[in-house]
Amino acid sequence: MNSAPHAEHGVEELCAAAARLYERALREGSVPAQEAQAAPCLIDLDLLHPALDDVTRLEPTAPLVALHRYLRESGERIAEARRREEEVAGMFQALSRIGASPTPEDGTPTIKILSGTRRIKQAITDAMAQSTHEVLTVQPRAGLTGPRGDHADALAYERDQEVLDRGVRVRTLYQETMRHLPAVISRQDMRGDLEARALTEVPGRLIIVDRAVAFLPADEDGSLAAEIRNPAIVGYLATAFDRFWRLAKPMFPQRTPQAGPDGLTPRQRAIAELLIEGHTDTAIAERLGLNVRTARVHIAKLAATLGSQSRAQLGYLIGQSGILDHVDHVDHVDHQGADT
Numbered sequence: 001m002n003s004a005p006h007a008e009h010g011v012e013e014l015c016a017a018a019a020r021l022y023e024r025a026l027r028e029g030s031v032p033a034q035e036a037q038a039a040p041c042l043i044d045l046d047l048l049h050p051a052l053d054d055v056t057r058l059e060p061t062a063p064l065v066a067l068h069r070y071l072r073e074s075g076e077r078i079a080e081a082r083r084r085e086e087e088v089a090g091m092f093q094a095l096s097r098i099g100a101s102p103t104p105e106d107g108t109p110t111i112k113i114l115s116g117t118r119r120i121k122q123a124i125t126d127a128m129a130q131s132t133h134e135v136l137t138v139q140p141r142a143g144l145t146g147p148r149g150d151h152a153d154a155l156a157y158e159r160d161q162e163v164l165d166r167g168v169r170v171r172t173l174y175q176e177t178m179r180h181l182p183a184v185i186s187r188q189d190m191r192g193d194l195e196a197r198a199l200t201e202v203p204g205r206l207i208i209v210d211r212a213v214a215f216l217p218a219d220e221d222g223s224l225a226a227e228i229r230n231p232a233i234v235g236y237l238a239t240a241f242d243r244f245w246r247l248a249k250p251m252f253p254q255r256t257p258q259a260g261p262d263g264l265t266p267r268q269r270a271i272a273e274l275l276i277e278g279h280t281d282t283a284i285a286e287r288l289g290l291n292v293r294t295a296r297v298h299i300a301k302l303a304a305t306l307g308s309q310s311r312a313q314l315g316y317l318i319g320q321s322g323i324l325d326h327v328d329h330v331d332h333v334d335h336q337g338a339d340t
Contacts, residue, residue: 164192197248
């Protein structure tokens with residue numbers, strides 16, 4: 001039965017069989033050559049060599065000679081590794097200057113992609129914990145880190161209350177269809193400088209802290225987010241928020257939406273505007289934060305009110321009716337729930 005092949009190793013990892021045979025050779029002056037078959041590494045490492053007067057025996061290399069030879073070879077390897085490190089570092093430093101994003105003097109990237117809901121939430125929490133002036137948020141139907149459950153709502157409530165307790169102003173812009181949710185209603189009881197307004201349509205989720213850092217979704221499912229610290233971009237986003245804010249209506253206290261003189265509710269007018277733009281039922285539902293079934297119910301009511309017999313005729317009648325002559329009321333009227 002053949003023995004397992006001898007594994008290659010360096011002098012610093014001398015195997016047990018080789019160590020014993022080398023020690024014996026040092027004590028006795030030489031060992032039979034055939035005994036080195038169990039430890040061929042001794043010959044490969046030049047710790048044993050054939051005797052001049054008898055090639056059937058192997059003599060040991062003096063330990064100090066072997067040590068100095070090993071240290072010299074090791075130093076040469078280290079010097080070569082350092083030379084290669086310098087070459088690689090020089091190459092990547094040159095490459096890093098090609099198309100590199102601007103980075104401030106403190107080394108913090110101006111735009112960074114965060115991966116994973118835990119890391120995203122932690123980054124937002126850390127930024128809000130350092131806020132001193134103002135936090136601006138846009139809250140559409142889904143959050144930056146995905147749909148929010150009761151536990152997530154409770155954590156966000158606690159985090160935002162801590163920010164308010166430090167005297168930081170918090171302004172939140174909601175989509176109309178979220179006003180009936182418990183997590184939104186509960187915010188009426190929060191202490192501090194908190195304001196909430198609503199629009200029929202809002203842009204995607206946005207968080208701006210002290211107009212210095214902004215967080216945006218970077219994919220559809222909320223598993224990626226962009227952390228932006230570029231002053232020009234953050235300033236642009238904050239200005240956009242201020243403009244949406246001026247168009248929005250305070251959410252509390254809630255009022256039941258009133259139909260206009262044409263008998264249409266603000267929700268139906270919003271749908272009418274999207275219909276004449278050519279949007280499908282699914283697109284309208286997505287834009288207004290409704291499910292498709294509810295959107296179609298509103299479209300049917302709109303068609304009945306205007307006496308339309310077809311989708312094409314409905315668009316024509318909307319244009320002729322003049323119900324969209326006043327744009328402001330679409331965004332300035334409160335709604336009680338998603339299906340009003």
